[in-house]
Amino acid sequence: MFNDIGLPELAAIIVLGMLVFGPDKLPKVIQDVMRTIRKIREFSESAKQDIRKELGPEFKDFEFEDLNPKTFLRKQLENDDLGLKEIRNGFDLKKEMAEVADAVHSYDTDPAPSALPSASGSSSAAPGGRVDMTKKPASPGRDDRPPFDADAT
Structure with missing residues (x-):
């Protein structure tokens, strides 16, 4: 106490x-x-x-201390009837992340079927289907404004 x-x-x-x-x-x-x-x-x-x-x-084995959430979780995790230790030990986060990174990199090296045009009409895609984020998009001039939509305003 x-x-x-x-x-x-x-x-x-x-x-x-x-x-x-x-x-x-x-x-x-x-x-x-x-x-x-x-x-x-x-x-x-x-x-x-x-x-x-x-x-x-x-409820002869009932203990009031088990009503404390921390004690309850600790007791349930020690019991491990659900096989949580196997799941926790079988999950390798580094391996999973490496597999995801490899999948993303292999997708980037595949040639893209078509490059998406930018707002100005020219393609900003680099070779291999990658988008070049270092280039700034061309600032739209007065002629490149989108059409006015009265319903949208």
Whole structure:
């Protein structure tokens, strides 16, 4: 419950308790707090036992910690009924990417059946079906405007 409280935090709590309650009342306040924490723990344990009893014998191995998503996933991945380890070990991302890159490069080296014309009517395709992205397209002049479409405006 208080696993993340270190020595500096504990010292600060003690000093603050001494200032607020004084050295006379501090031991009684600590006893009251401990008694309250003990009662809360007993209440939660009895509630857990009641829930287990109501669920029946089918859920005798049920643990409330399993309701935490991280714990649930860790337990399911350790179980590995689905064969996830085989899938994870059989998948090689570098190999898959190399195959995709090879397929793309072999497609680029095949001659293209026809080059697509650009807006100005000239072909901007380089040999081998590649589009030369280093060349800037010719800026359209006044005569190269697309036709006016009244429905589009």
